[in-house]
Amino acid sequence: CGWSCQNECTFLEKCGALHNDETWSGNIHVSCYVQVPEGITLIINPGTIIKFKHDRNYKTFDKAGLGIFGGTIKARGTKDHMIWFTSDAQEPVNGDWWGISIENSDDSEFKYVIVEFGEIGIEQFDSQVPIRNSIIRWSNSEGLYAERSKPIFENNILYSNAYHEIALEQYNEVEIKNNIFHDGVCAIHHEKTVSTIEGNYFDTYK
Numbered sequence: 001c002g003w004s005c006q007n008e009c010t011f012l013e014k015c016g017a018l019h020n021d022e023t024w025s026g027n028i029h030v031s032c033y034v035q036v037p038e039g040i041t042l043i044i045n046p047g048t049i050i051k052f053k054h055d056r057n058y059k060t061f062d063k064a065g066l067g068i069f070g071g072t073i074k075a076r077g078t079k080d081h082m083i084w085f086t087s088d089a090q091e092p093v094n095g096d097w098w099g100i101s102i103e104n105s106d107d108s109e110f111k112y113v114i115v116e117f118g119e120i121g122i123e124q125f126d127s128q129v130p131i132r133n134s135i136i137r138w139s140n141s142e143g144l145y146a147e148r149s150k151p152i153f154e155n156n157i158l159y160s161n162a163y164h165e166i167a168l169e170q171y172n173e174v175e176i177k178n179n180i181f182h183d184g185v186c187a188i189h190h191e192k193t194v195s196t197i198e199g200n201y202f203d204t205y206k
Helices: none
Strands: 013-017 022-024 027-037 040-046 049-052 065-069 072-076 081-086 100-103 110-111 113-116 123-126 130-132 134-136 142-147 151-155 157-159 162-178 180-182 188-198 201-203
Touching: 027 100, 049 065, 134 142, 157 162
Parallel strands: 013 027, 022 040, 027 049, 027 065, 040 072, 049 081, 065 100, 072 110, 081 113, 100 123, 110 130, 113 134, 123 142, 130 151, 134 157, 142 162, 151 162, 157 180, 162 188, 180 201
Antiparallel strands: none
């Protein structure tokens, strides 16, 4: 089942809070906001495509998203089989879905994922979630965002996110290493944060 298919593929629908540990594989359609609460682990296998319900009506904002609230997400793709988080629109645009939000999670991980067309890419609060070898693009606000957290951002490609590729506010301790930043407004916004920033490449910023 190729990435370009729309109606030919079978997508397993997900919506609402998870009550047990789950493993996602293949094609997933998220039709509302999915929550991963404390004590629950969501594992996403390599090559999984997750499409989120889009909504561009400013009166309803009935779009889908993914929130890890005390739980754990393990999204570990591979170089040849990346995990794809994207809009379900046939012609997607920035802000189609809410994005990925993580709160109070210390065991979560993203590796070889693509996150695109969200209101935000991946945000974390009071967490320490590493994001490695991933592509974060076309978010309507921030690509990666953190508050009171200890993330590692390493070997990623970040581009064309509307506000900042990475935004860090309120008492973070961060490692930003060997990433590629290009085609954006601002690469790194850094406020009340301590970071190690090494080996990164910045292109086409004013």
